[in-house]
Amino acid sequence: MSLSTRLAAADTLYQMVEHGRSLNDLIPANLEKLDIDQHPFYQQLVYGATRYYFALDEIASLLLEKPIKEKERLVHMLLLVGVYQLWKLEVADHAALNETVQAAVDSKKQWAKPLLNATLRRFQREKEQITADLRRRDSFPGWLNKRLRKAYPDHWQDICQQSNQLGPMTLRVNQRHHTRDAWLALADEQGLECQATEYSPVGIHLAAPAPVFALPGFEQGQISVQDEAAQMCATLLNVQDGEKVLDACAAPGGKTGHLLESANIDLIALDVDERRLTRVEENLSRIGLAATLTACDAGDLAQWWNGEAFDAVLLDAPCSGTGVIRRHPDIKLLRKSADITALAKVQKNLLEKLWSTVKPGGRLLYATCSILPDENSDQVVQFLANHADAELLALNLKTDVACEAGVQWLPRSEGHDGFYFALLHKKATEQ
Numbered sequence: 001m002s003l004s005t006r007l008a009a010a011d012t013l014y015q016m017v018e019h020g021r022s023l024n025d026l027i028p029a030n031l032e033k034l035d036i037d038q039h040p041f042y043q044q045l046v047y048g049a050t051r052y053y054f055a056l057d058e059i060a061s062l063l064l065e066k067p068i069k070e071k072e073r074l075v076h077m078l079l080l081v082g083v084y085q086l087w088k089l090e091v092a093d094h095a096a097l098n099e100t101v102q103a104a105v106d107s108k109k110q111w112a113k114p115l116l117n118a119t120l121r122r123f124q125r126e127k128e129q130i131t132a133d134l135r136r137r138d139s140f141p142g143w144l145n146k147r148l149r150k151a152y153p154d155h156w157q158d159i160c161q162q163s164n165q166l167g168p169m170t171l172r173v174n175q176r177h178h179t180r181d182a183w184l185a186l187a188d189e190q191g192l193e194c195q196a197t198e199y200s201p202v203g204i205h206l207a208a209p210a211p212v213f214a215l216p217g218f219e220q221g222q223i224s225v226q227d228e229a230a231q232m233c234a235t236l237l238n239v240q241d242g243e244k245v246l247d248a249c250a251a252p253g254g255k256t257g258h259l260l261e262s263a264n265i266d267l268i269a270l271d272v273d274e275r276r277l278t279r280v281e282e283n284l285s286r287i288g289l290a291a292t293l294t295a296c297d298a299g300d301l302a303q304w305w306n307g308e309a310f311d312a313v314l315l316d317a318p319c320s321g322t323g324v325i326r327r328h329p330d331i332k333l334l335r336k337s338a339d340i341t342a343l344a345k346v347q348k349n350l351l352e353k354l355w356s357t358v359k360p361g362g363r364l365l366y367a368t369c370s371i372l373p374d375e376n377s378d379q380v381v382q383f384l385a386n387h388a389d390a391e392l393l394a395l396n397l398k399t400d401v402a403c404e405a406g407v408q409w410l411p412r413s414e415g416h417d418g419f420y421f422a423l424l425h426k427k428a429t430e431q
């Protein structure tokens with residue numbers, strides 16, 4: 001008998017919540033254990049129950065007379081998976097109920113059968129009242145909700161709502177092969193519905209997600225999957241033929257590929273994570289372009305820098321990922337408030353160290369997929385105050401929120417992820 005989809009989903013939630021493992025790590029291993037026709041439903045359950053975890057957990061506490069014992073957390077997760085189906089999915093109620101209860105039996109938790117039956121049936125009957133005034137309706141952790149309210153008093157509710165929507169599948173056309181219009185024409189011939197992105201000159205939003213191998217030219221590296229905001233990094237850095245460029249935090253290599261597609265440059269790509277750096281290699285090999293790859297701490301210049309300064313540096317800094325929660329909902333569960341302070345320290349150090357590798361007259365793009373000011377504008381304001389040779393260049397990008405330095409994008413349901421950009425120019429002579 002194949003593994004129950006619902007049980008696999010509950011186990012994934014359990015591993016994530018109790019052992020802090022990411023969905024990127026858990027999902028591929030579980031897919032291997034499931035029949036191929038179960039894959040879409042498993043992913044729908046896992047992503048959805050993660051997205052609404054905090055609200056589902058609140059519902060479970062309203063339904064249960066007493067909490068399920070700590071050692072039986074898997075059953076608690078099954079309950080959340082059951083509630084999620086009844087609340088948010090179009091699955092027939094009887095299938096959601098029976099199959100979730102059966103999953104408990106399959107996992108040798110016979111004792112949980114009456115409990116799951118009773119609580120899920122009660123939710124089915126009282127769904128409207130129970131969900132009407134949930135405290136955690138937006139399903140964000142308290143610490144993040146508090147930070148968002150403080151940073152965006154007029155936008156935090158919209159941010160939470162947008163972060164709970166699926167983002168579009170967005171592609172980047174490799175301009176070495178096609179213009180965007182030429183690829184759109186190819187897509188049209190194949191009946192793929194898509195449209196040009198608003199900001200990135202090489203971006204395309206698909207009307208509906210498609211398997212990558214169904215995209216014309218994917219295997220030949222003519223097209224890559226990349227959010228529009230991420231595409232803006234190479235666009236804003238605007239590298240030119242012959243320039244010496246650094247991509248300091250490169251893995252898995254989305255922006256490395258885009259930089260190489262943009263011009264004939266001499267590119268060094270670094271990442272501290274050796275395993276992730278192999279993904280850069282794979283990605284570059286698909287598009288048929290090359291960079292010098294080194295696994296090292298970019299902030300430890302002695303480890304990798306020969307002293308030759310760069311025309312352009314991309315610092316796509318490690319960050320909280322709070323701008324991409326719609327694509328990685330586990331961020332809501334895995335990140336903690338203390339991480340923000342720790343990440344801000346790492347970002348500050350990288351910015352400080354990498355600035356010395358920029359040529360006078362050169363530029364550095366500081367970018368993150370975070371929407372928290374501590375990681376973004378606060379960093380850049382502080383940096384500018386301490387570096388007389390740095391000036392901020394204006395970026396011609398529309399945005400919903402004012403920001404003291406740089407441009408902060410918030411996630412937009414039909415458009416780009418949440419992202420931050422600050423383009424710093426190094427004055428030719430120090431003052």
Ligand SMILES: C[S@@+](CC[C@H](N)C(=O)[O-])C[C@H]1O[C@@H](n2cnc3c(N)ncnc32)[C@H](O)[C@@H]1O
Nearest residue numbers: 249250251252253254255271272297298316318
């Ligand atoms: C936001 S991700 C980069 C995404 C990448 N630029 C892309 O477009 O695919 C941040 C990366 O920074 C790397 N990183 C973290 N600390 C680093 C350090 N001190 N030096 C170099 N890389 C670092 C992480 O391993 C992670 O791969």
